[in-house]
Amino acid sequence: MSVVRSALGPELPESLGIALSGGGDSVALLHLLQRCLARAPVRLFAVTVDHGLRPEAAQEAEEAGRLSETLGIPHDILRWRGWDGQGNLQDRARQARYGLMTDWARRRGVSALALGHTADDQAETLLMRLGRSAGPAGLRGMAGQSLRDGLLLLRPLLGLTRADLRAYLRRQGLGWAEDPSNEDEHYTRVRARAVLAELAPLGITAQSLGDVADNMARVDQALGWAAFQAAGELAQIRAGAVAFEARGFILLPEEIARRLIAGAIGWIGGAGYPPRRAPVAQLLADLRQGGAGALCGCRVMIRRGTVWVCREYNAVRDHRVPATGLWDGRWHFLGRAPEGAEIAALGPEGLAQCPDRRASGLPGAVLEGTPALWLRGRLIAAPLAGMGQSGTLRLENGAAGFRAGLLSH
Numbered sequence: 001m002s003v004v005r006s007a008l009g010p011e012l013p014e015s016l017g018i019a020l021s022g023g024g025d026s027v028a029l030l031h032l033l034q035r036c037l038a039r040a041p042v043r044l045f046a047v048t049v050d051h052g053l054r055p056e057a058a059q060e061a062e063e064a065g066r067l068s069e070t071l072g073i074p075h076d077i078l079r080w081r082g083w084d085g086q087g088n089l090q091d092r093a094r095q096a097r098y099g100l101m102t103d104w105a106r107r108r109g110v111s112a113l114a115l116g117h118t119a120d121d122q123a124e125t126l127l128m129r130l131g132r133s134a135g136p137a138g139l140r141g142m143a144g145q146s147l148r149d150g151l152l153l154l155r156p157l158l159g160l161t162r163a164d165l166r167a168y169l170r171r172q173g174l175g176w177a178e179d180p181s182n183e184d185e186h187y188t189r190v191r192a193r194a195v196l197a198e199l200a201p202l203g204i205t206a207q208s209l210g211d212v213a214d215n216m217a218r219v220d221q222a223l224g225w226a227a228f229q230a231a232g233e234l235a236q237i238r239a240g241a242v243a244f245e246a247r248g249f250i251l252l253p254e255e256i257a258r259r260l261i262a263g264a265i266g267w268i269g270g271a272g273y274p275p276r277r278a279p280v281a282q283l284l285a286d287l288r289q290g291g292a293g294a295l296c297g298c299r300v301m302i303r304r305g306t307v308w309v310c311r312e313y314n315a316v317r318d319h320r321v322p323a324t325g326l327w328d329g330r331w332h333f334l335g336r337a338p339e340g341a342e343i344a345a346l347g348p349e350g351l352a353q354c355p356d357r358r359a360s361g362l363p364g365a366v367l368e369g370t371p372a373l374w375l376r377g378r379l380i381a382a383p384l385a386g387m388g389q390s391g392t393l394r395l396e397n398g399a400a401g402f403r404a405g406l407l408s409h
């Protein structure tokens, strides 16, 4: 029990949600949390998502509810009926589950949600990621604590194996539901489980892979910190683009340079997750030979002693919003705009109408992907290119946002 309590950290939330699938791991989680928080000022709430994918699912959700209520923990069932046969079922069900549970947490006033992932889940995750040639960020595995859409996710069982939990449940005389998909060899996770059992003679176990994940988490955090420091020394935010001083940038260790480029692309493109490792490494290799490239709607290039990562004009060419709107998810126009004016990319056509643009010191390729004010197809202001007096452009989440995104959590 002390493993579970210490995994929750020193500060407990006032209200804690428990994601209860009805399977052995989360039933043990419910029971363990109820016992170790019995005297703590924490209100517990449990939730089960019925995906409607198996005939027994509704009944299992009801049973999970009964168990929860015998322990005095209020329980809700959320139903998902969104499966339309498109895409990967496991993935779609998982996304839907997190979405439903996040909305539920908001309604219930729950700020943290405990999940029943175990040391075995962590080990299987690592094995699967080895198959995808992961680096330290992938091999750090699932975090004990992470934020997702404003909800704190806690995984207090990562230090315990499935076998530990089954033994605990038997000692307590508790029953649980077995999900038949846990035996279905179609799923990579199920195959990873079988392979893990075979690796034991080499000393590769849930425990050793869990230690690897912890080591990698520390490495990843240190690399994130180094990238954060390097950005402080070499990066400037200019017209919403990231400009790195090229001489210093070229001398950086490759992994730090890769993180800076990936971080800049993630920040400018607003995807919410970083681009994949291999294409960024390729881009970097091209850059080192004086080349340029584009990835995830961003351009990367060297111009007169500066490495630029900026919005690619083609990615925003057709994007337009009213002058009062948010352009490209991050730009506001501040000032007077005539009725019917719109924000759209400056583009080559607009740039040709900005005679003073050289004073900005910004390359044309950077300016083309920046916002400007248009009225019925006519350029009326391009503040970043020194054209027009009617207002300024404000970037949401400026330099601090870019640098903070480089730190690994």
Ligand SMILES: Nc1ncnc2c1ncn2[C@@H]1O[C@H](COP(=O)(O)OP(=O)(O)OP(=O)(O)O)[C@@H](O)[C@H]1O
Pocket: 018, 019, 020, 021, 025, 026, 047, 048, 049, 050, 051, 094, 097, 114, 115, 116, 117, 121
């Ligand atoms: N239907 C569900 N209702 C509520 N919680 C669930 C449900 N399914 C899974 N969970 C929660 O998620 C934990 C992990 O479950 P599982 O390993 O099946 O997830 P997964 O499909 O691998 O996805 P992920 O690991 O990304 O959450 C469970 O222990 C439980 O806390």
